Amino acid sequence: MSGEPSLFSRASAEIVDLHRFFVDWFDRARADRADFSRFERVMGEGFQMIAPDGQLLDRNAVLDHVRASRATCDGDFAIAIEDIRTGWQAGDTIVVCYVEAQQRGGKHSRRRSSAVFTTSSSAPNGIEWRHLHETWLQMPEDRTGSRHE
Template sequence: MSTLLEEVRHEIVDIHEFFVAWFNGTIDRDQLEPRLLSRFDPDVVFIPPEGHVAGGSGLKAMFERRYGTNKDFKIQIRDVTIRRQIGTVVLANYTEWQIGATTSHPSNNARVTSAVIDMGSPLKWLHIHETWLPEEVRTAGSFDF
């Protein structure tokens, strides 16, 4: 039987595998809605490490613009934990290690993410907030993946 942590980890890894395929241009463009946007709550909030706030329509426009723009991009997800669970809603933390991220500086970077996900049916991402990992953590970490 699957545990909640395994389900959350699978969801986080799966959505990031989609990001890689999308930015690499190795998935069909018609997969944006069924494989990604349908997973986001209409009022989703995304805050990247730079600190600006994006919502559903802004995320859709960003993904549409960046299809196939980053052929060497890779992500590895590490350290998935569940911090809180209230009913079907979980607050999860994980680290995301990126290689070749052309829209980030440095292009090899690492961030810690807090995500609020309703694991009910249908599953919905409600809130995502990323923060740069400190340089000493990135330096000590491995980008070999």
């Protein structure tokens, strides 16, 4: 087991990889190279998400939203993941906290997220998303500081 990446390393890689998928999937020029089945495989059964506005979404709602949002950006979308840290860990389950910074169409936003992961041999990084909770740190704002939702 000493040669196997830690649960935290796998979760960190998964967070970064999934957000790379989002950038490809949402960008019109790169959407054809994004594999939606990769996204489906990492969203564990029973997955739930609390969106930054407080809305509770189940796995199917999240899958449907992402599927419908394919190629909706025209080279104006970027995500940076910052400050990844362990929140809690026991056995094959880990809570990881991170900050997601987005730029979309000239609007900038930041959200703090906490995600619960469990191991899964069928997932790309050997780990799947079980729960995600996002909270606004900065709602979408354009460069003048005007807010947009």
